[in-house]
Amino acid sequence: MTANPELGRPDAARGTRTAARRERSGFLGLTGRDAGLLLLVIVLTMAAPVLLNPFPATSSLAQFNAGYPDLMQRFVIFGIFAIGFNILFGLTGYLSFGHAAFLGAGSFAGVWMFKLLGMNVLLAIGASMAVAALFSLMVGYVSLRRSGIYFSILTLAFAQMSFALAYSVLTPITGGETGLQLALNDPRILGESVTASGNIPLPSLFGLEMRTTELVTFRIEGLGVWAFPFNVGYYFCAAVMIVAFYVSIRIFRSPFGMMLRAVKSNQQRLNYTGVSSRPYTLAAFVISGVYAGLAGGLLVSMDPLAGAERMQWTASGEVVLMTILGGAGTLIGPVLGAGLIKYFENIFSKINKGVLEGWFSVFPDGLSDVLVTIVYPFVGKGWHLTLGIVFMLVVIFLPGGLVEGGQRLGRVFRRSDRKGLGVEAPAADTRAKAEE
Amino acid sequence: MGILEVKNVSKRFGGLQALGDVNLSVAENTVHAIIGPNGAGKSTLLNCLVGKLIPDTGSVMFDGQSVLGRKPHEINQMGISRVFQTPEIFGDLSVLENVMIPCFAHRDGAFALNAWSAVRRQTGVREQAEAILEDMNMTSARDIHAAALSRGDKRRLEMAMCLVQEPRLLLLDEPTAGMARADTNNTIDLLREIKEKRDITMCIIEHDMHVVFSLAERITVLAQGTPLVEDVPEAIKGHPKVQEAYLGQPAEEAA
Numbered sequence: 166m167t168a169n170p171e172l173g174r175p176d177a178a179r180g181t182r183t184a185a186r187r188e189r190s191g192f193l194g195l196t197g198r199d200a201g202l203l204l205l206v207i208v209l210t211m212a213a214p215v216l217l218n219p220f221p222a223t224s225s226l227a228q229f230n231a232g233y234p235d236l237m238q239r240f241v242i243f244g245i246f247a248i249g250f251n252i253l254f255g256l257t258g259y260l261s262f263g264h265a266a267f268l269g270a271g272s273f274a275g276v277w278m279f280k281l282l283g284m285n286v287l288l289a290i291g292a293s294m295a296v297a298a299l300f301s302l303m304v305g306y307v308s309l310r311r312s313g314i315y316f317s318i319l320t321l322a323f324a325q326m327s328f329a330l331a332y333s334v335l336t337p338i339t340g341g342e343t344g345l346q347l348a349l350n351d352p353r354i355l356g357e358s359v360t361a362s363g364n365i366p367l368p369s370l371f372g373l374e375m376r377t378t379e380l381v382t383f384r385i386e387g388l389g390v391w392a393f394p395f396n397v398g399y400y401f402c403a404a405v406m407i408v409a410f411y412v413s414i415r416i417f418r419s420p421f422g423m424m425l426r427a428v429k430s431n432q433q434r435l436n437y438t439g440v441s442s443r444p445y446t447l448a449a450f451v452i453s454g455v456y457a458g459l460a461g462g463l464l465v466s467m468d469p470l471a472g473a474e475r476m477q478w479t480a481s482g483e484v485v486l487m488t489i490l491g492g493a494g495t496l497i498g499p500v501l502g503a504g505l506i507k508y509f510e511n512i513f514s515k516i517n518k519g520v521l522e523g524w525f526s527v528f529p530d531g532l533s534d535v536l537v538t539i540v541y542p543f544v545g546k547g548w549h550l551t552l553g554i555v556f557m558l559v560v561i562f563l564p565g566g567l568v569e570g571g572q573r574l575g576r577v578f579r580r581s582d583r584k585g586l587g588v589e590a591p592a593a594d595t596r597a598k599a600e601e
Numbered sequence: 602m603g604i605l606e607v608k609n610v611s612k613r614f615g616g617l618q619a620l621g622d623v624n625l626s627v628a629e630n631t632v633h634a635i636i637g638p639n640g641a642g643k644s645t646l647l648n649c650l651v652g653k654l655i656p657d658t659g660s661v662m663f664d665g666q667s668v669l670g671r672k673p674h675e676i677n678q679m680g681i682s683r684v685f686q687t688p689e690i691f692g693d694l695s696v697l698e699n700v701m702i703p704c705f706a707h708r709d710g711a712f713a714l715n716a717w718s719a720v721r722r723q724t725g726v727r728e729q730a731e732a733i734l735e736d737m738n739m740t741s742a743r744d745i746h747a748a749a750l751s752r753g754d755k756r757r758l759e760m761a762m763c764l765v766q767e768p769r770l771l772l773l774d775e776p777t778a779g780m781a782r783a784d785t786n787n788t789i790d791l792l793r794e795i796k797e798k799r800d801i802t803m804c805i806i807e808h809d810m811h812v813v814f815s816l817a818e819r820i821t822v823l824a825q826g827t828p829l830v831e832d833v834p835e836a837i838k839g840h841p842k843v844q845e846a847y848l849g850q851p852a853e854e855a856a
């Protein structure tokens with residue numbers, strides 16, 4: 166306390182200045198929470214080859230290991246696809262059913278770079294993003310003249326048209342039914358057409374081949390052997406996803422992102438507030454189109470062939486499912502949704518009758534047969550059924566997706582913690598009620 | 602010449618003549634009230650001013666420029682803000698964000714690709730938004746979802762969103778409907794204060810005669826889509842035609 170008001174003032178000024186400095190610092194311009202989320206994603210993606218292989222390679226549970234390069238690449242690539250889709254759908258509420266067209270266009274552009282210029286993945290990805298940007302600008306410009314269901318139908322129509330064209334009349338560009346592949350006689354003017362050993366060269370980052378994998382094994386006597394594949398392609402995709410995720414956080418927290426949320430909340434009010442919503446939605450559409458193109462470019466960088474089916478409406482629907490399943494409009498949700506769906510598609514689908522019989526063999530014969538008959542429709546080729554049920558349950562009980570599920574769980578734990586303390590329980594209860 | 606000149610505007614919905622040949626002149630820096638029974642066409646007239654409806658005939662000039670054929674956001678950028686009869690706010694956004702959006706629209710125009718810097722770094726806009734919330738006595742609600750506000754608070758929020766843009770013409774469609782008496786009086790004080798502080802023209806539709814006679818400098822009475830009379834408040838109070846068409850109605854209507 167000071168009696169002299171002149172002394173009080175500089176103190177106050179210093180106080181606000183340090184507050185401002187604290188705001189300005191923080192990790193890469195993010196607030197604590199967002200920085201934490203980004204760090205979490207970095208840690209999880211970097212450790213994925215270990216985390217996704219929890220079962221010894223020699224055990225019967227090894228088939229639940231999702232940590233092989235091909236699948237890990239898909240996790241992060243489709244994560245990128247869904248992160249971008251969420252910028253459009255999650256923020257503005259405009260539901261596109263045609264985003265696979267941009268992923269497909271990006272894939273074709275990438276393969277053409279490999280054919281014409283060279284095998285550097287940066288070339289392919291650059292071209293993928295550029296082509297997807299132009300294409301989504303065109304589609305978005307037309308489709309965004311309408312909103313709601315009409316917008317969705319327009320995007321669907323565009324995508325199906327692209328798919329049909331890619332499959333037929335555009336065969337010289339897209340490879341038609343067989344898809345677009347690399348050949349020994351491609352020019353590749355910036356690199357070599359054929360390697361010294363007479364093969365088609367492989368996609369690489371300045372000579373570092375995407376296919377390269379370092380397999381680290383780890384043995385615990387009496388328990389088994391763990392195998393962790395560290396793959397160059399995966400780490401490249403993961404690095405790109407981290408950047409893509411970071412960019413999406415910046416967009417979410419920016420005035421632009423706030424305008425997009427305002428579009429979703431009340432587009433009329435936004436217009437009467439002096440904001441033209443169309444350029445905002447178009448920008449969001451193109452940004453999400455570029456994300457899709459980036460995903461397409463990464464897909465061909467891992468495996469340099471592209472087919473028209475990548476543009477089909479089922480592929481567009483899949484990214485919608487991923488986003489809603491994980492939590493539309495949340496930052497991390499789309500990544501979780503993409504992971505879950507790809508896990509189902511690749512792991513759940515591999516549980517066949519033989520595997521089930523193995524599991525249930527501990528039961529008496531009759532019971533084991535009954536169990537196998539009950540469970541079988543939900544696994545193997547029936548994985549869609551399980552996914553469908555999971556999707557319905559999430560939409561009905563957790564409209565905010567997996568993220569909402571996580572938040573509710575967190576709240577339950579916090580509440581029981583408080584109860585344990587006894588004293589704070591009533592306060593915690595009212596707070597929880599207010600939150601609901 | 603008034604800042605707003607409405608000439609021979611008519612609007613028909615199917616068989617209903619909602620507006621028939623309306624002429625209205627609002628002088629700059631005055632408060633002009635439009636009163637009239639329900640269904641008289643008051644909101645329809647405002648809709649024609651902000652680009653929500655295009656009148657069948659006539660012209661609407663704001664500050665010497667035609668408003669007709671312009672998009673709503675262009676009309677707003679000319680300096681016209683509107684408070685709607687049923688509150689139009691961003692329900693999913695926080696109260697503070699609701700007020701920041703018009704600040705951005707005022708600062709950056711109809712579109713700006715400001716996608717990299719964080720909202721919380723926009724200190725100028727933030728201070729502006731916080732100041733208007735302070736003026737509206739809504740600081741304590743700044744972080745809650747706007748959808749959770751009471752009806753009266755939603756109205757005050759919408760008013761804050763309009764005022765923060767410092768419009769030249771403010772259109773208010775029944776701004777105190779659904780408000781508690783105390784809030785109504787606060788609103789009257791607030792609008793008076795704004796009026797004293799800066800140059801602003803207001804066009805206010807109101808059922809509450811207490812509000813009308815506290816604020817208006819001129820009053821137009823609208824009935825069945827046509828203006829009956831236009832005069833200063835003292836003259837309107839005793840006007841026989843008005844008594845008949847409007848004030849003569851059941852007491853609670855006029856109260």
Ligand SMILES: Nc1ncnc2c1ncn2[C@@H]1O[C@H](COP(=O)(O)OP(=O)(O)O)[C@@H](O)[C@H]1O
Nearest residue numbers: 614617619637638639640641642643644645646
């Ligand atoms: N969009 C519309 N379509 C059809 N009729 C309308 C529309 N808007 C208003 N009306 C009709 O026009 C008349 C005037 O309505 P309005 O301007 O809302 O009156 P008020 O003076 O109460 O604001 C009413 O009879 C209303 O039903």
Ligand SMILES: [Mg+2]
Nearest residue numbers: 643644645686
């Ligand atoms: Mg009305």
